[in-house]
Amino acid sequence: MNIMNTRLSSEDRERIRQSLQQKYSKVAESPEGKFRYPVGRSGLEGQKYDLEILKALPEEVLSAYCGVGNPFLLGPVHEGESVLDIGCGAGVDTLVAALMVGPQGRVAGVDVIPEMLRRARENLARTTIENVEFQEASAENLPYPGESFDVVISNGALNLVTDKMSALSEAFRVLKPGGRFMMADQVLVSDAPVDTRSMVESWAR
Secondary structure, eight states, X not given: OOGXXXXXXHHHHHHHHHHHHHHHHXXXXXXXXXXXXXXXXXXXXXXXXXXXXXXXXXXXHHTTOXXXXXXXXXXXXXXXXXXXXXXXXTSHHHHHHHHHHOTTSEEEEEXXXXXXXXXXXXXXXTSOOOSEEEXXXXXXXXXXXXXXXXXXXXXXXXXXXXXXXXXXXXXXXXXXXXXXXXXXXXXXXXXXXXXXXXXXXXXXX
């Protein structure tokens, strides 16, 4: 079964949406104990985030990190650039990007889970960063015109999207010519579930 091309019914999509909502509303409170890999500061340090940038963010912000990797290792983010964080969650990577682009740049984060966006805005309020906005939006339908961003980042989000081809198309649509798409995510290395029901039930695990 090719998960990229699997056709999901509207009922399947709703079950996935509900399971993601249930899990990530709890993650918004704290990611501790909800993943099989390090989160918070230990996760950031283990993924080799820039320690000088981490020093500029409050511990309450760092504790919300639950990314699967470090998209910033894939290339530079320059001062004055515009960055979009797809599936921004609690906004840790969004804020890291904002520090990289500086006050002349701009950063936007989008997510579909209201509780995660609320945590992201709370994290933003804990800083003095002013060049960040958060919006509730799906990766499959980004609320921005084409060629809006120099860099698109995503960390552990695309694997949760039901229509991955649409999400990828949207990411490249909003990139400026010569822009960079820097993604960290989980990859299935074993056989996919043999039936759609099993796949839907395990989607958010």
